[in-house]
Amino acid sequence: MNGLGLYFDVAHLLAGGLVLVSFMMLYQFRMYALLNFYAVHALVLSASVAWQALIQGAPHLYVTAGIALVFKALIIPVALHRIVQRLGIHRTIETVVGIGPTMLAGMGLVALSIGVMLPVTGSADILAREDLAFALAVILLGLLMMVSRHNAVSQVVGFMSLENGLVLAATGAKGMPLVVEISVAFSVLIAFIVIGIFLFRIRERFDTVDVQALDSFRGERR
Amino acid sequence: MNLVPSLSIVAALLALGVLAVPLAPRRGGSALVYVAALLLTLAALAPPVALLLAGVDAGTVARLSLPLGIPWLGAHFRIDALSAFFLVVVNLGGAASSLYSLGYGRHEPSPGRVLPFYCAFLAGMNLVVLADDAFSFLLAWEFMSLSSWALVMAHHREPGNALAGFVYLTMASFGTLSLLLAFGVLAGPEGAYTFEQIRSREPAPLLASLALVLVLLGAGSKAGLVPLHAWLPLAHPAAPSQVSALMSGVMTKVAVYGFVRIVFDLLGEPQLWWSMVVLALGGITSALGVLYALMQHDLKKLLAYHTVENIGIIFIGLGLAMAFRANAMGWAAALALTAALFHVLNHSLFKSLLFFGAGAVLTATGERDMEKLGGLIHRMPRTAFAFLAGSAAISALPPLNGFVSEWLTFQAMLVSPQLPQWGLKFLVPAVGALLALSAALAAACFVKAFGVTFLGRPRSERARTAREVDGFAVGAMFALALLCLLAGVLPGVVIDGIAPVTQYLLGGRMPEQLSQAWLSIVPITAGRSSYNGLLLFAFIALSMVVVITAIHRLASHAVRRGPAWDCGFADDNPRAQYTAGSFAQPIRRVFGTLVFAAREHVTMPSPGDMAPARLEVRLRDPVWELFYAPIAVAVGFAADRFDRLQFLTIRKYLSLVFGALILLLLVLVLWAR
Incomplete structure (x- = not known):
């Protein structure tokens, strides 16, 4: 990998940074810290996409980077901050399993995604291969976050970090048209709005956004 | 030999089925449809009869490919001696049944439920016999099954018919699934789905045996081989009688055609x-x-x-x-x-x-x-x-x-x-x-x-x-x-x-x-055995004439007086007659005890009690109890267990998806090794 030079090293650094931030999101106990790390996640994604735009000479990717920066690193975290404030949501995050096992599982997922991606993309160029492996790791870590948290807000954050992984995968491969990225970004925005409204509804009904309350309302045993 | 007439008749039958929808409620509409069906099936008899009468000539085969169905496969049709023989069977039965329905159909309370599917059913059976690739065959086969299912359900409000329709649909789907898998085995990994390609392949002995078992299941369930016959006594009586005749007399034969076509023609040398x-x-x-x-x-x-x-x-x-x-x-x-x-x-x-x-x-x-x-x-x-x-x-x-x-x-x-x-x-x-x-x-x-x-x-x-x-x-x-x-x-x-x-x-x-x-x-040879139906018929007719003449001519005409004969009925109540149950009783005692675990139980009222004595006979269906009841129990058990999946929390659903994804990725990793 030494012969690939600065371009590859920086792209590798940024994609690896995204995985690292995903890990950092996994061990956050407090809501604001989680939202801040999500902003960092989006920031690193934006930098990674911008770097891809530079090395691929694809100016439309700058638009994607801009969308990531404006919407995901600024608007969404700020909005979520305000929702949390206005709803007076409990500021600690209850996890299903402990942080230790979650981190171990996350490491296993990264190993798995590298194990899946590297053999099947043998014919692609080295940069795309590494990128796809990291992207899959980010997606799986986002899913892991969704299933290991009780809190609805952290599930939303997990879903959006998953989506960041999708964008990373999309920009890593050359020749991905802009339309797709915009539609993906907007779908996430819509999902965010829907889930936001959903949160208000839950709060109105049950005075909590803990999804356990929904289950107890349905009379489920746990 | 040309396939165009046969296929145009199929198309005409399908069009007739569509036309039957507006015609059915009108007066005389159903008679019109049945007359048209009669004429079409009679016309459909001509090409195959001509082919069979032309005698033993391997050249009398016609093929036709139409650009229908799957794009890279198309629809292939073919008529040879085997399909010609079954075309005769199908259309002879269809013609007889249409003629019968001309009168019988007038008693049909809801012709709109029968007429369209009747024509479609006839067309479907013709198509199965004409098909020359796996896709057309299965499509026609399923078309035949579904249209006959609709006919079974024509009088769906009568008790028992809904059950009959359900059992029939289940068995028909099972049969088609088996045939689908059989063709998959026969076509092999390269997807040689036309019968011509299948004939030229030489399947491995194990695969050929697997295909035979699947064909036995698929065609056997449609034909009514024990233990796959369970739907037949339910569904055939449930349909209107002209359709019962078609299903029993003709559709089971189409299933036999499927078996013969695959096992004798496509599968190669038998084991x-x-x-x-x-x-x-x-x-x-x-x-x-x-x-x-x-x-x-x-x-x-x-x-x-x-x-x-x-x-x-x-x-x-x-x-x-x-x-x-x-x-x-x-x-x-x-x-x-x-x-x-x-x-x-x-x-x-x-x-x-x-x-x-x-x-x-x-x-x-x-x-x-x-x-x-x-x-x-x-x-x-x-x-x-x-x-x-x-x-x-x-x-x-x-x-x-x-x-x-x-x-x-x-x-x-x-x-x-x-x-x-x-x-x-x-x-x-x-x-x-x-x-x-x-x-x-x-x-x-x-x-x-x-x-x-x-x-x-x-x-x-x-x-x-x-x-x-x-x-x-x-x-x-x-x-x-x-x-x-x-x-x-x-x-x-x-x-x-x-x-x-x-x-x-x-x-x-x-x-x-x-x-x-x-x-x-x-x-085989004249020295070994021979049979002459005409001679036997002539002998039976002649001896009957002789006996009748003898009785009429030679019997005494003298008048005699005697006590009036009561024809064996000492009691003139019709209930004193021999019944179906009493006729079957000796045979039930000989075979039923073993096969059906038949048990008779007599309840005698005590002396002075005016209640009638009762004879109860209990029969058990061995096939149902051995094959179907365990399956039903297993399905019910599994359904009960899976019912819980409907009431999981959001997080647990997500965990299921996540787990499935991880599992598949693991399989992918291990597979690549």
């Missing part, structure tokens, strides 16, 4: 054990089918169980043909296959006739339960005569057609000592014993069916006031009875008509029959 499986299944099916029929007092259900029995007889013939073919005894294989195909034609004739008769009885009396019928020979003499002819034919009485095909089957069995394998040397006589047993029991069963329904005194008010059915229905029955007689006294014509089929499939044929002296039929 020896295949024939043993088919023979054993055929023997069990024929014996069990007739035993079920004997225990049955519902006229249409009885006929449906007899279809099971006759399918068993046909499969015995096919199994023999496979055994002889595996041993390179082409002439014996040709004899066995001819017997099986002859029985296919015969059964389609007399089973349609009998279902028409049952339908006529149902229209006239509203009853299917034989215990409420009786004495109908006085009210419905023509129907009674036609039903008697059909009963004699299905009971294999000479000179009618049923005798010829069963005799040919036995002739093929008598060749079996020449087989080198000891297993077959023992198996074939055992199957022969089962066949003989079922033939005898079938005769007993039809003595019961005819005697209890048409003879004696009426057992209910509606049987007393029954009236003969209309001319079209009677005409259709008499036409079929005449065909039964013709095929019985001139079997040589039919055998020579089947010769191109055996020539195509086995490369051999039976000796030419029409050139034999006195129109005898000779299965």
Whole structure:
């Protein structure tokens, strides 16, 4: 990998940074810290996409980077901050399993995604291969976050970090048209709005956004 | 030879089905549709008959490809001797049934539920026989199944019909799934789906055996092989009678066509054990089918169980043909296959006739339960005569057609000592014993069916006031009875008509029959055995004339006086008559105790008690309890367990998705190693 030079090293650094931030999101106990790390996640994604735009000479990717920066690193975290404030949501995050096992599982997922991606993309160029492996790791870590948290807000954050992984995968491969990225970004925005409204509804009904309350309302045993 | 006429008739039938939707509610609309269906099916008879009469000529094959269906495959059609023979069976049954419906259809309360599907059903059966690639075959097969399912559900509000429709749909889907997998095995990984490509492939022995098992499941479930027959006695009686006749007489034959086409034509050289499986299944099916029929007092259900029995007889013939073919005894294989195909034609004739008769009885009396019928020979003499002819034919009485095909089957069995394998040397006589047993029991069963329904005194008010059915229905029955007689006294014509089929499939044929002296039929050589239906018929007719003349001329005309004979009825209550139940009782005691675990229980009232004594008979269905009940229990158990999945939390659903994703990725990683 030494012969690939600065371009590859920086792209590798940024994609690896995204995985690292995903890990950092996994061990956050407090809501604001989680939202801040999500902003960092989006920031690193934006930098990674911008770097891809530079090395691929694809100016439309700058638009994607801009969308990531404006919407995901600024608007969404700020909005979520305000929702949390206005709803007076409990500021600690209850996890299903402990942080230790979650981190171990996350490491296993990264190993798995590298194990899946590297053999099947043998014919692609080295940069795309590494990128796809990291992207899959980010997606799986986002899913892991969704299933290991009780809190609805952290599930939303997990879903959006998953989506960041999708964008990373999309920009890593050359020749991905802009339309797709915009539609993906907007779908996430819509999902965010829907889930936001959903949160208000839950709060109105049950005075909590803990999804356990929904289950107890349905009379489920746990 | 050209395929265009046959395919245009199929298209016309489909168009007729669409036209039937607006026509059905109008007056005379259903008659118009049935006349059109009659003309179309009669026209469809012409090309295959011409092909079969052209004789043994391998060149008489026509192919046609249409750019329909899957783009890279297209739709292939083909007519050869085998499909021509089955086209004759299908369209003969279709024509008879359309003629019958001209009158019978007038009693249909909701023609809109019957007419469109009736035409579609006829078109579907024609298409199955004409198809020349796996996709068209399966599509036509499923089309046939679904349109007949709609016909079974035509009177869906009657009790039991919804269950019949459900069981039929389940079994039909299962059968199509098996055939789909069978074609998948035959086509192999490169996807050679046209029959031409499948023929040229040589499947590995293990794969060929797998395909045979799947075909047995698929075609067997449609034909009614035990233990896959469970839907048949439910669905056939549920449909309107002309459709029952088509389903029992014709659709089961299309299933036989599927089996013959795949096993004899596409699968290549047979293995020896295949024939043993088919023979054993055929023997069990024929014996069990007739035993079920004997225990049955519902006229249409009885006929449906007899279809099971006759399918068993046909499969015995096919199994023999496979055994002889595996041993390179082409002439014996040709004899066995001819017997099986002859029985296919015969059964389609007399089973349609009998279902028409049952339908006529149902229209006239509203009853299917034989215990409420009786004495109908006085009210419905023509129907009674036609039903008697059909009963004699299905009971294999000479000179009618049923005798010829069963005799040919036995002739093929008598060749079996020449087989080198000891297993077959023992198996074939055992199957022969089962066949003989079922033939005898079938005769007993039809003595019961005819005697209890048409003879004696009426057992209910509606049987007393029954009236003969209309001319079209009677005409259709008499036409079929005449065909039964013709095929019985001139079997040589039919055998020579089947010769191109055996020539195509086995490369051999039976000796030419029409050139034999006195129109005898000779299965192998004249010195060995021969049968002359015409002579027998002439002898029976002549001796009847002689006896009748003798009685009338020579009997005493002197007047004598004596006590009035009460005809055996000391009590003139119709309930004192012999019933279907009492007729079946000895046979139930002999076989039913073992097969059906039949138990009789008599409740005698204590002295002084005015309550009637009661005799209760309990029968258990071994097939249902052994095969279907465990499956039903397993499905119910699994459904109960999976029901919990409906009430998980959001997080648990996400965890399920996550777990499944991780599992699949792990499989991918390990697979790549």
